[in-house]
Amino acid sequence: METSVEIQNRLRNLFESQKLAVVATQTGGQPYASLVAFVATADLRHIFFVTARTTRKFSNLILDSRVAILVNSSVNLESDFHEAVSITVTGIADEIMDHERxxxxxxxxxxxxxxxxxxxxxxxxxxxxxxxSYYLVQNFQNVMEFHIDR
Amino acid sequence: MSWIISAEHIRQADGPRVGGKGLALALLARGGFAVPKTLCVTSETYQEYVSRTGLRERIILELNRKAFKDMRWEEIWDCATRIRNMFLRKPIPDEISNQLKDAIHSAFKGKAVVVRSSAPEEDDAASSFAGLHESYVNIQGTDAILEHIAKVWASLWSDAALLYRQEIGLDVKKSAMAVVIQEIVVGDKSGVAFSKSPNDTSQGVIESVYGLNQGLVDGTVEPDRWILDRRKKTIISHTPAERKHWMIAAESGVQLVALPEKMTHLPPLNTNEACHVFELALKAEKYFKSPQDLEWTYRKRDLVVLQSRPITTLSPQKNGDKRSWYLSLHRSFENLKLLRQKIEHQLIPAMITAADVLACQELTELSDQELAVEINRRWKINQKWTNIYWEEFIPYAHGVRLFGQIYNDAVHPEDPYEFIDLLTRTEMASLERNQMLADLASEVRNHPALAKALSAGQTEGLDPQFLEAVDRFVEKFGDLTCAVTGGTQCEQAPGSLYKILLEMAAHTPSETGRQTSKNKDALQEKFLSIFEGEKKKTAVELLDLARSSYQLRDDDNIYLGRIESQLLAAVREARQRIDAYHHRQSNKKIAAELIQVVENLDHRPQFQPPHKQTPDDGFVIQARQLIGQPAGPGLAKGPARVIQHTADLADFKYGEILICDAVDPNMTFVVPLAAGVVERRGGMLIHGAIIAREYGLPCVTGIPDATTLIRNGDEVTVDGYLGIVTIGSSEL
Structure with missing residues (x-):
């Protein structure tokens, strides 16, 4: 089994190598998925993306801040089934204002x-x-969970 | 595109298309050597077949479900079996098969052929590992030949090839297989010849048997052996074999039969013939400009070359490399029949006698010194039987695998493990044990007063008949506390047995497993109806052998467990004496030998520590979904019961999922209580999988770290169709 450090490195590598992520939001029980350009912090505690305020995902986030984000290394080949790594992140979104921005x-x-x-x-x-939480999927169906202790 | 070419059209540059064997045969024919008529199905044909049928992607998925480093040989064998079944079930597209049929028909006109593998890598690396791929002798009719071409293709992914995948550079995207089709030459005597001995470069070696070469190649027929002087071309020595059998062509395929009496006294080759064979080998060496390993046959007076390849020397096997041992487990039907005789008529009776003789000895009457000697003696007896277990019983278990292959070849079932249903519900010793346990449990179920007394831990005043039955059980199978073999520190206590009986009494164990026996007759009919005449007789024999092999997989552990329990009894006696002295219950000083002998004994194998739950750096790891091998179809959900120690079995509750390192036949008594089985050790034919299938339980094997990633009480879902174990509920 991979150690915590190895797994964190794997997550970091994937986040650095991938430019795009799929963000899932919802309103009234209707899920909605969008593609965004993202960046993650090295400690893996935060993920950032930028969105126009006019978008559906932004208005969904105002109503419900819970999100799921999918990042994966697939390249649209059969080899994806065993080579691609995919990570689902669940968490809470908020907008950053002022100097932090x-x-x-x-x-x-x-x-x-x-x-x-x-x-x-x-x-x-x-x-x-x-x-x-992070949900790491490898080898097609192998799933490991990682929960951030807050 | 030409999918098949005749030997006379093959050029040196075609090497990669026709493989090592194909090229060598074509060059030999051109050099004037007598070789059988040969066609070659090119490696491009294989590529086209796996591309058009989508098999390439399916092989990729199959090979990548788990990292090879985490796979046991049994899992690799399963993987190869599933891939082989894909090849058997996927017909060759018409456009290709029509061209192959036309070429085969016009070349051989219905004559029987040999279908051989000819992997492009074979002339170098792979030739050092002979026997990685399949060849089939005496195949007749274009349809049968086509089916065997597919089998040879499948053998690119044989368990042997997968074991040596790094050495031979096996790669799903690039690797391919060419196939050689040769007219069969039914020789009177055949053999191999090494133009230069791997042991002494001034010598050459010839081995020869009567009949076909197959018996020699697969090790079933012992050959006569000659050592020759390379320079003088004369015989240095001849070692005759004990000539008993020979391999001859059957209606189709080959058959091992007794050698006619008068031939047993004569070597297959006379001096002249041996020298001729050697000259041929030297000629081939000169022609190819490297020492050759030649397969040849004599048909009347004609000496024919069947194949020739460069001699490669194996690099010495590294310590701990068990691969060649795994491959030695592949036994031919003939070999297994001989092994069965030995096991059923000699070894098992001797094993039972050994345990009985030990059981008769009154240990309490021995002095300390005598007891020390007795423990050592019993340790040696146990060791002797453990060795026999590895050397004879485990290879015999291959009978099940051989049957599986023949069944799949004949039936082409969707589920490559359907054949197991034909073997289950045989009278295994562990099932007898489980039945006795079920009877005791039903006593408890039917007598509430008895159940109440047992729950309260009161054993006094119980029905003497019930206690007698418990004693009979314990005498025969132990009290379940020491159920798992491998340990000399086990203390017996009937509490565990009562706990299990109460749990079994509280629920009626599932009967769903019994339904497989209904299918059994239909499956048997389906299988046997495919064969006729002599072949049907062989199929019946094979099925019988497979059942005996299947049964032994469990029984041998039970018998071995009985011998081990006699060793344990002696150790227990020693410990009691030592303890009594330490606790001053006895003033008698204990002999130093006895203390020494107890200290020297192996300790129980260490279990893996349970999963660490403490978060490091605020990052808590948890398994959600683990991939193993589907080993028993079905879907089940329940709380996990992780077995770290034998004693944990006593806590097993009805409806729990059994999570363990490896189900030992001696612990299968909890299986009727379980809702599903998850095992770290992988394979379709391991005890856990067999017993789960027997009871109709979903089972997943080969989950690395199963007992550390899953914790007692975790909600676990076992998907026995896909080989997936999901841990925890669906809430995030």
Missing amino acids: QDILNLYLAKHPYLEEFAKSPSCAVIRVAAR
């Missing part, structure tokens, strides 16, 4: 420099997700 944007733009104009737009919100 700039620090987070620096972290975000270091990974996604091409999104500067979008991310800095006043119509966009910087969303922070405090991760509660």
Whole structure:
């Protein structure tokens, strides 16, 4: 079995190698999935993404801050079934305001420099997700859970 | 695209397309050597077949469900079996098969052939590991030949090939298999020849048997052996074999029969012939410019080369590399028949006698010194039988695997383990034990007063008949506290037995498993109806052998357990004496030898420590869904009962999921109480899987760290169809 440190490294590597994640939100019991550019902190406690305030996912988040995020390394080949690693993160989202916003944007733009104009737009919100649990899927169906002790 | 080519059209550059054997045969024919008529199905045909049928992706999925490093040989064998079944069930697309049929028909005109593997890698690395892939002798008719081509393709993924996957560079995306189809040459005598001996470079070696080569190659027929001088081309020595059998062509396939009396006194080759064979080997060496390992046969006076390959020397096996031992477990039907005779008529009776003789000895009458000697003696007896268990009984268990392969070849079932249903409900000793236990439990169920007394721990004043039955049980099978073999520190106490009886009495154990016997007759009919005449006789014999092999898998452990319990009895006597002295209940000084002998005994095997629950750095790991091998179909949910020690079995409750390292036949008595079985040790034919199937319970085997990742009381779902174990509820 992999140790906690090995698993955390695996999560970090995946978060660094992947630019996009799928974010799931809900309203009135109707789930909704969207693709976002994300960045994770090295301690794996937080995941950030930027969204326009006009989006459905943003309005869903205002009503219910619970989210699930999926990051995976699939490349659309058969080999994905045994080679791809996928992580589902569950957690609580909130919007970052004021001075904190700039620090987070620096972290975000270091990974996604091409999104500067979008991310800095006043119509966009910087969303922070405090991760509660990670669900790591490997070898097609092997699933391990990791719960962050808060 | 040409999917099949005739030997005369093969050029050196075709090596990768036709494989080592195919190329060597084509070159031999061109060099004027007498070789049988040969066609070669190219490796591209294999590639096209696995691409068009989608098998390539299915093989990838099958091979990647678990890391190889976490797989036992049994799991690798299962994996190979499932892949083989995919090849058997997926027909070759018409466009390819029509071309193959036309070429085969026009080349052989209905004559029998040999279908051989010819892996492109075979001329180098793989040739060092002979026997990784399959070859089939005496196959007749285009449909049968096509089916055997698929079998040879499947053998690219044989358990042997998977074991040596690194050495031979096995890779699903690149590896392919060419197939050689040769007209069969039914020789009077056959053999192999090494133009240069691996042991002495100035010598060559010839081995020869009467009849076909198959008996020599698979080790069933002992060959005569000649050592020759390479320079003088003369015989240095001849070692005759004990000539008893020979392999001859049957209606289809081959058959081992007794050698006619007058031939048993004559070596298969005379001096002249041995020298001819050797000259042929030297000629091949000269032609290929490297020492050759030649397979040949004499048909009347004609000496024919069947195949030739460069001699490679095996690098010495590393310490702890058990792979060749695993492969030695593959036994032919003939070999298993001989083994069965020995086991049923010699070994098992001797084992029972050994245990009975030990049981008759009154240990309390021995002096300390005598007891020390007795413990050592019993330890040696136990060791002797443990060795026999590994050397004779475990290989015999391969009878089940051989039957499975023949069953799958004949029936092409959707479930490659359907054959097990034909073998279950045989009278295994463990089932007899479980039945006795069930009878005791029903006594408790029917007599509430008895149940009440047992719950309260009162054993005095109980019905003497019941106590007698308990005694009979304990005498025969022990009291369940020491049920798992492997330990000399076990103390017996009837409390565990009563606990289990109460639990069994409170519930009527499931009877669902019994329904498999209804299918049994239908399956048997389905299997046997495929064969006719002599072949049907063989199929009946094989089924009988498989049942005996299946039964022995359990019984041998029970018999071995009886011998071990006699060793334990002697150790217990010694401990009691030592304890009595320490607790001053006795003033008699204990002899030093006795103390020494008890201290020297092996201690119980250490169990893995339970899963660490303490979070490190605020990051708590928990298993959610674990992948193993599907070993018993069905779906079950229940609280986990993790067995770390034998004593934990006594706490087993009805409806729990049994989680253990390995189900020992001696612990199967809790299985009727269980809702499902999860085992770390993997395989479809291990005891846990067999007994779960017997009782119709969902079972998943081969879950690494099962007993550490799953904790007592965890809610566990066992998916025995997919081989998945899910831990915890669905809430996040």
